[in-house]
Amino acid sequence: MKARIDFHIHSCLSPCAALEMSPRIIVARSMAAGIDCIALTDHSCTENLPAFHQACVEAGMNCLYGLEVSTAEEVHVLSLFDDLHRALNFGQMIYSHLPDRPTNPKLFGEQPVVNVDEEVLHFAEKLLNIGTDISFFDLVPMILEAGALCIPSHIDREVCGAISHLGFLPDLPYDAVEVVGGIDPEIACRWPIIRFSDAHYPEHIARRFTEIETEAFTVPALREAFHHLLLK
Amino acid sequence: MKTSELALPTLKCVQPASGNIEITGGYTSDLLSDVMAHLKEGDALITIQAHKNTVAVASLMGASAVILCHGRMASSDMLEVAGKENIAIFISSGSQYETTVSLAKTLGK
Numbered sequence: 001m002k003a004r005i006d007f008h009i010h011s012c013l014s015p016c017a018a019l020e021m022s023p024r025i026i027v028a029r030s031m032a033a034g035i036d037c038i039a040l041t042d043h044s045c046t047e048n049l050p051a052f053h054q055a056c057v058e059a060g061m062n063c064l065y066g067l068e069v070s071t072a073e074e075v076h077v078l079s080l081f082d083d084l085h086r087a088l089n090f091g092q093m094i095y096s097h098l099p100d101r102p103t104n105p106k107l108f109g110e111q112p113v114v115n116v117d118e119e120v121l122h123f124a125e126k127l128l129n130i131g132t133d134i135s136f137f138d139l140v141p142m143i144l145e146a147g148a149l150c151i152p153s154h155i156d157r158e159v160c161g162a163i164s165h166l167g168f169l170p171d172l173p174y175d176a177v178e179v180v181g182g183i184d185p186e187i188a189c190r191w192p193i194i195r196f197s198d199a200h201y202p203e204h205i206a207r208r209f210t211e212i213e214t215e216a217f218t219v220p221a222l223r224e225a226f227h228h229l230l231l232k
Numbered sequence: 233m234k235t236s237e238l239a240l241p242t243l244k245c246v247q248p249a250s251g252n253i254e255i256t257g258g259y260t261s262d263l264l265s266d267v268m269a270h271l272k273e274g275d276a277l278i279t280i281q282a283h284k285n286t287v288a289v290a291s292l293m294g295a296s297a298v299i300l301c302h303g304r305m306a307s308s309d310m311l312e313v314a315g316k317e318n319i320a321i322f323i324s325s326g327s328q329y330e331t332t333v334s335l336a337k338t339l340g341k
Contacts, residue, residue, distance in 0.1 A: 016285075074263055099265060107288040107317070129285065131265035159283055 003217075006030060006209045007039035007064060007080055008153065008178060008196030013048040015109035016129055017200040022118045023048065023055035025202055030061065033206030037062035037217045039080050043128040044069055044098055046091025047113040053084050054116040062217045067091050068153055069143075070129065071136040076153035076160045078178065079143040082218045090146045095126065097134050103127035136162070140172045149175040149219055149226075154198060156181045176226045180208070185231065192229035233339060235297045235320040238276075240334050243299065246306055247314045247321035255296040255339065260332045264289045271295055278324075278331050282306050284313045291317040299335070301328045 009026055010017040023040070030038045038061065040052040049065045056063040065087035066080040079094075081087035102125050103111060111124040134142070143150040155162045155169055155177045162169050162177075169177070169187060176192040183193055195208040214225035235253045238245075256274030261267050262281055271277060273294035279286060282304040290298050297320040300306060306314070306321050314321050324331040 072265070074265065099268060101268065104288075104292055107291055108285070130268065131263065159281070 001214065002211060003036040003214055004034060004209050004211050005037045006035050006197050006199075006206060007037075007066060007149075007151070007194075008041050008068070008078060009038055009199045009205065010042055010068075011040055011048045011052065012110070012112050012114060013042045013045055013124060014128060014200065015043070015103065015105070015111050017042075017109075018202065019110065019112070020202055021200070022114060023052040023116055024059075024118065026052070026199075026205065027055045027059045027061050029202050029205040031059060035206055035209055037064065039064035039066040039078075041066040041068045041078055041080070043067070044091075044094050044132060045111075045124050045128050046088050047124060049084060049087055049091070051114055051116045058116070064149075064217065064222075066148075067094060069094050069134070069139060070131045070160065071139050072131050072133050073136050073165050074131040074160055075136050075162045075165045077136070077139055077143065078149075078151040078153050079146070080149040080151065080219070080222075081147065083147070086147055090143075090148065094132060094134075095124075097132035098126045098128070099130060099133075101126065136166060137170065137172070140174065144173065147219060149222060151176045151178055151194065153178050154180045155187075156184075175223050176229070188231040192226040193231075194226065194229065238297070238320075238322065238338070240324075240338060242324050242326045242331070242334065243322045245320060245322050247311050247319070249297070249318045249320035251318065253296050253318075253320065255335075257339065257341065258332060258335045259295075260328050262328075268293060276335060278328055278335065280304055280328065282310060284310045286310065287313045287317055287319050287321075290319050295319065297322060299324050299331055301326060301331050
């Protein structure tokens, strides 16, 4: 089947995202925009995934469960699971690698953990959008070994992109790379190029997406589908 | 030295701060997690990270000012947050090294 996918969306839990980004709003806006499968990818925390899962189930939306990890070099990398519990376990481990310092919500933004009815359950304590102590070179195999898709985020962006922070894109077995600008043919020959919205506000949803041909929305099927996007 | 007195030929102030904020030292880094771990209160932060999270980290750590190197322009939301947090922003035409050296000389360090 042909499918439009957007696997890079932040909820209200990310301090840099709008508080309106509740799981139900994300699902409703994505459906209205004709997206077939979405992933929630908050910064280094997976605590809004249970509410996101419920919102997707009640609306009949296909989904993956993700997070966007910031490495020790402050490079952002998407980890995408097809199993909620695996994602939650991985998210807990990543959260423990954040600096052990409480955030200041007045400076960085609130980090509410919500239920599907948009009620605030509690707030994530540590600042989420800062580097963990895991290097990029260690994180990539950790994501793959955990059974998730590994996609470096916005590799061509100056802030928190792999090329600007590492000098070049290291030769590692990513499932795809996310770009926001033009396509570098040398990179497109080596890894599938995808575009996602990186939505932080409701109006960002579906501003970028990727169309794929896939059998299912599982990690192995998507890995296979991405492979067909490689520039021949 | 007060932020209002900081005047180097390579520096331009794009966002002044009110009050007598004393620059007591400097910290040079482009990794915000490193800044969070090591910047000392009163240091001017010398960096190329020209976005609003830089101001948030600077404010959290008690930085006296932010100096953006290589002529990088501060984004409008960065200037807005700097105004709210009363953090002075300077643009330096020099590199991080050149800017660090000239600030250190000015501070007599």
